[in-house]
Amino acid sequence: MTTSRGIDVSAYQGPQDWAKHKRDGVAFAFVKASEGQHSRDSRYATHITGAKAAGLIVGSYHFAWPNQSAASEAENYIAAVRSHAGPGYVHWLDLERYSDGRNYKGRSASQIKAWVAAWIAAVERAFPGQRVGVYTSASDLASGHVPSGVPLWYPAYPGSAVDSYPEAEKRARPRPSGRAPEFWQFVGSPLDRSVCYMSAAELRTWAGGGTPTRPKYEPFPGxxxxxxxxxxxxxxxxxxxxxxxxxxxxxxxxxxxxxxxxxxxxxxxxxxxxxxxxxxxxxxxxxxxxxxxxxxxx
CATH class of the missing domain: 1.10.101 (Muramoyl-pentapeptide Carboxypeptidase; domain 1)
Known part of the structure; x- marks a missing residue:
């Protein structure tokens, strides 16, 4: 299966040798930019600048609080990334429930889904032609929190059986709730690592708003x-x-x-x-x- 390799980072990770990541085969990097209505990631600018300079396919993510204002959270994210986003930049909503549920408190599944749709729409308006997707878990997908047709970045950790890119690339593509994520984050330590189910060239085309070219479909002839x-x-x-x-x-x-x-x-x-x-x-x-x-x- 054709794949490409990537990482994601936030303020929890120190300075990165982005050129080395590129030499090691990393094709893409996603960086935390913001959280909630006001919080910004302190290392976002440093991380995203380094990843772009290394020639990686880049994007960023916003950690969601669905029991706050979707408009305000979108505004926080948009302001954080505007000077760095451009053609080929990928935007993600990080939809995860805190262990104590504080960011989901008081919201039903349908309300969370509507909140997600509103956040995505606001970011799409701010960055026309740029991809906007959702990073989320199997439980959120099963609960119906994510609208259909949205690009997915899916975290699931098999443990020591899959803790390297070659091991992840040998595994079948995950299908949580019958959906096929474009990205699978398969390990979270010592660095978050993901595979994308497109080659680096296909991913660059996709991130730029295009459709990767594939050979013509031929029906099964028997x-x-x-x-x-x-x-x-x-x-x-x-x-x-x-x-x-x-x-x-x-x-x-x-x-x-x-x-x-x-x-x-x-x-x-x-x-x-x-x-x-x-x-x-x-x-x-x-x-x-x-x-x-x-x-x-x-």
Whole structure:
């Protein structure tokens, strides 16, 4: 599966060697900017300036208090980031309940959802064409706190089994409440780390308001079709998608419109990525993995 790597920081983290992060393969960084109606993060300007200078894809987040004014909180955030935000900047609402519930106190699920929608709308008006999403937990999603269609950054920590980027990249994409987050924060110590389910190039396009280019969708032609070494644009589309999701077992790209051993090995790697094993992961493709390959969010 194609991914890119990132971190997020706040005043709790000291000065960062952003150039080293970039050399180590980090593609994006999100920085805390504000909280509530008045609070600002003391290291926001330092962190965001360094991340931008290193050439990372950047954005920032605001910690939400849904029992306060959505308009005032949006104004606080907008004022904090205005001098740094621009094309390709990503804005996040950090929607998390404090352990004692003080920032959710007195609010119903529907009221929190309406508050989230109002905050997002205000930030979208302030920064036309820039992405605005929500960082939130499985419990908030299950409670219906997040409007549909909003980009998601999802925190969930499997523990020592997944505490590195390679381990996270091997895992299936999380699907809390049936939704497919664009970002998964998989570890919170010693530094918050996330993977994005786009390549760095795709993420940069997405962050700039565009739609990442992907090979054309090809409907499943039936399992028997793949047993006949056909020459077809369908095979070329399959080849391109397998490369895009990182299941590339090709020795070369010659004759990529003809089914060959590289196609079979690559597709079997994709079926294992989808959770199949043994005979179930063997060639030929099945309709479920084919559609998931062609339309990654299904």
């Amino acid at each position: 399992a028997s079709w793949f047993t006949m070494g056909r020459k077809s644009p369908i095979v070329a589309a399959m080849h391109d998608r397998l490369v895009a999701v990182g299941c590339n077992r090709y020795q070369s790209s010659k004759n990529k419109d003809v089914i060959g051993s590289g196609d079979k090995a690559s597709y079997e790697a994709w079926q294992r990525e989808c959770g199949y094993s043994g005979a179930a992961a063997k060639w030929p493709p099945g309709p479920t993995t084919w559609t998931k390959l062609q339309v990654p969010n299904v």
